[in-house]
Amino acid sequence: MSTSSESQEQERVPTPERLLLTLFVSGTSPASSRAESRLRDICDRNSPSGYDLKIVDIYEQPEVVFSRGVLAVPTLIKERPPPMRVLIGDFTDEPRVLSALDLHAPPLTGP
Numbered sequence: 001m002s003t004s005s006e007s008q009e010q011e012r013v014p015t016p017e018r019l020l021l022t023l024f025v026s027g028t029s030p031a032s033s034r035a036e037s038r039l040r041d042i043c044d045r046n047s048p049s050g051y052d053l054k055i056v057d058i059y060e061q062p063e064v065v066f067s068r069g070v071l072a073v074p075t076l077i078k079e080r081p082p083p084m085r086v087l088i089g090d091f092t093d094e095p096r097v098l099s100a101l102d103l104h105a106p107p108l109t110g111p
Helices: 003-012 031-045 063-066 094-100
Strands: 019-025 052-059 075-080 085-088
Touching: 019 031, 019 063, 031 052, 031 094, 085 094
Parallel strands: 019 052
Antiparallel strands: 019 075, 075 085
């Protein structure tokens, strides 16, 4: 029998199909804000299994930036499902972002 807290813990554990993403940003800079907004929009529309997005501010967590080898921001690391991918930029090229995340745009529905 599972308790409420056990169910909540299980919900937070990423499944193989669910995207696990880490976005490195530069504080609240306009470029970082736009990148996060675009990324969330793309994932909301195109990730049927959902996604978990961790935001790492390079000023607040420099040790994580160093340990992950991040050299530019915004940088997105797709952790799961494999293969791991790294994408640098503001995510305006949606087909490129979808390809990097192994996602496909939903088919257009016609009249």
